[in-house]
Amino acid sequence: MIVGEQKPLEEIKAKVDGYSKILILGCGTCVKTCFAGGEDEVAMLALALRLSLKMEGKSIRVEEQTVERQCEDEFIKEAAANIADVKAVVSLACGAGVQMVASRFPQVSLLPGVNTTFIGILEKAGLFTEKCLGCGNCVVDLFGGICPISRCAKKLFHGPCGGSSKGKCEVNADTDCAWQLIVDHAAATGQLDKLAEYVPPKDWRSSQAGGPRKVHREDHEI
Amino acid sequence: MLMENVRRMSGKGGLVRTRKPRITVFHCFTALENTASLEGSDYEIQGIKMPCSSISREGFLLRAFEAGADAVVVLVCPVNSCRYVQGNIRTEKRVSRVKKILDEIGIGGRRLNMYNIVQGDEAAARRIIEQTVAELGEWGLSAAA
Numbered sequence: 001m002i003v004g005e006q007k008p009l010e011e012i013k014a015k016v017d018g019y020s021k022i023l024i025l026g027c028g029t030c031v032k033t034c035f036a037g038g039e040d041e042v043a044m045l046a047l048a049l050r051l052s053l054k055m056e057g058k059s060i061r062v063e064e065q066t067v068e069r070q071c072e073d074e075f076i077k078e079a080a081a082n083i084a085d086v087k088a089v090v091s092l093a094c095g096a097g098v099q100m101v102a103s104r105f106p107q108v109s110l111l112p113g114v115n116t117t118f119i120g121i122l123e124k125a126g127l128f129t130e131k132c133l134g135c136g137n138c139v140v141d142l143f144g145g146i147c148p149i150s151r152c153a154k155k156l157f158h159g160p161c162g163g164s165s166k167g168k169c170e171v172n173a174d175t176d177c178a179w180q181l182i183v184d185h186a187a188a189t190g191q192l193d194k195l196a197e198y199v200p201p202k203d204w205r206s207s208q209a210g211g212p213r214k215v216h217r218e219d220h221e222i
Numbered sequence: 223m224l225m226e227n228v229r230r231m232s233g234k235g236g237l238v239r240t241r242k243p244r245i246t247v248f249h250c251f252t253a254l255e256n257t258a259s260l261e262g263s264d265y266e267i268q269g270i271k272m273p274c275s276s277i278s279r280e281g282f283l284l285r286a287f288e289a290g291a292d293a294v295v296v297l298v299c300p301v302n303s304c305r306y307v308q309g310n311i312r313t314e315k316r317v318s319r320v321k322k323i324l325d326e327i328g329i330g331g332r333r334l335n336m337y338n339i340v341q342g343d344e345a346a347a348r349r350i351i352e353q354t355v356a357e358l359g360e361w362g363l364s365a366a367a
Contacts, residue, residue, distance in 0.1 A: 051366050
């Protein structure tokens with residue numbers, strides 16, 4: 001899933017300053033799962049904004065809505081009526097959802113309320129960890145299902161660097177060394193010889209280095 | 223007198239407006255069947271009865287302040303006594319988070335507190351309310367209420 005974190009209340013307050021009525025638009029998929037922008041977070045932010053402004057002697061009318069996904073037109077059109085009624089929308093979607101809503105409803109100011117952080121997993125209750133950079137050419141099969149692109153701070157394809165210590169990364173001692181995990185996995189499954197095979201350098205043209213990417217599925221075009 | 227302590231300025235021409243402090247009590251019905259025994263003449267009690275305290279989500283706690291509470295009390299079962307195993311632990315974490323938000327907003331996290339009480343200990347619950355009323359006498363009414 002895409003993992004994000006809600007922006008600090010003060011930052012969102014500064015963004016909505018001057019508006020008498022806003023809509024907080026949540027997204028019910030990825031950011032809901034990581035507690036950044038689902039229905040509960042929309043309600044919490046609306047309450048916090050109203051109460052905070054009331055404490056300052058100000059008032060704001062805050063409407064709330066959460067759609068299934070802000071990155072799909074089919075879902076965001078459900079918010080059209082509410083969006084037509086405000087001059088600003090605080091979107092609690094990831095960066096993709098925010099831009100989708102901004103392009104669909106250019107007449108309103110789109111204010112992002114979430115910092116999109118990474119593609120990751122729910123490792124355990126309350127802990128989300130990064131697992132993918134979206135590089136466009138997945139090769140985790142070569143590394144025992146462990147991605148050295150997203151999980152090694154140096155994105156090394158050819159074994160651990162000299163900074164790996166006791167299985168931890170020198171960049172962050174709380175982070176497992178991806179290459180230690182790769183070697184441990186290979187040893188445990190009797191595949192150490194696979195690590196001796198030549199892996200060509202990463203071709204970054206499939207990643208963001210080649211500019212914004214598109215996936216075109218003609219079979220789904222109507 | 224309590225009522226004198228909880229006066230606040232209306233902000234209009236220096237008029238002084240008083241009212242009874244309002245306390246919202248979220249309680250799991252295992253910890254406390256109802257809030258009837260907590261009533262008092264110097265304050266108002268709004269009881270929110272739940273099958274487990276963990277149902278008191280963050281939004282509900284904040285909404286209580288928006289609805290006019292000067293203080294919110296959450297009564298939960300003792301640690302390791304929750305019939306749903308971890309309900310009271312989840313509640314504690316939620317209360318902790320909302321206290322930080324209340325501090326950030328300016329209402330003050332001290333106005334929200336969670337207490338573990340033994341099942342049916344109405345005397346303990348009453349002492350908690352009396353303590354809360356006394357604290358409200360020092361803090362005054364919530365400006366957000």
